[in-house]
Amino acid sequence: MVKYLRGKAILYSFTFMKILLTAFIVFLSITAAFAQYNDSTFYRINVTSTGSINKTNDGRAYLLNNGVNFGIKKKDIVLNATNTFVYGNQNDRLTNRDFSSSLNFNLYKTLPNFYYWGLLNYNTSYSLKINNQFLGGLGVAYNFLDSKTSYLNLSNGILYDKSNLLANLNYNTFRNSLRLAFRFSFNDVVVVDGNNFLQSSLSNGNDYIIKSNTSVSFKLRKWISLTTALNYNRMNITQRENLLLTYGVAIDKFF
Secondary structure (H helix, E strand, C coil): CHHHHHHHHHHHHHHHHHHHHHHHHHHHHHHHHHHCCCCCEEEEEEEEEEEEEEEECCEEEEEEEEEEEEEEEECCEEEEEEEEEEEEEECCEEEEEEEEEEEEEEECCCCCCEEEEEEEEEEEECCCCEEEEEEEEEEEEEEEEECCCEEEEEEEEEEEEEEEECCCCEEEEEEEEEEEEEEEEECCCEEEEEEEEEEEECCCCCCEEEEEEEEEEEECCCCEEEEEEEEEEEEHHHCEEEEEEEEEEEEEEEC
């Protein structure tokens, strides 16, 4: 049983990394093709692979946290696609099998530092007891700081949430989505990133979602970094939460 679970975890990790590598190659090909015709379009790909392992005489625990982000920026619009996968096991018992995929855009058409945003998001999470969750909505945002070394952003909007929880409960609600995002770079070597969400139901005060993601990266080269990340998630309606501290490598490339 132990060998089976260990093999399954390794299979999940290698399968996901093959997907990341394939996506990376495809994105490079697309970028090369577009770059020949449009010098005003910019691309970014970010691949992160982190994890943690703890093994003692009394047991073992491991956690794998992988993600890929691809972004396109063209004058008045920014488009981002993000996928993350978390797999965890403790003493041969599954703790995490969490997947998230999102597509969002920012539209800059009005005041400086002000923009509109749109989001489509799908989640499934063993640790938070979510079978399927679809989120979609629109909102506004403002950049209080926006430079090469400092970024501070506050956004707010309305999301529609259609979920199926592990208790096989179908659940629909509208949520207010408040986000605080920041990024600070120190001497172009140390980078601190953060995204923090509070997504409260408009019809049930006890139904709220908290997502907090903070990372610290140390650049080895312009495009590769050692990184450590602290992620906290809470789904109050299922009374479930997780706290993940991982470390690993991040590849961040602009075209």
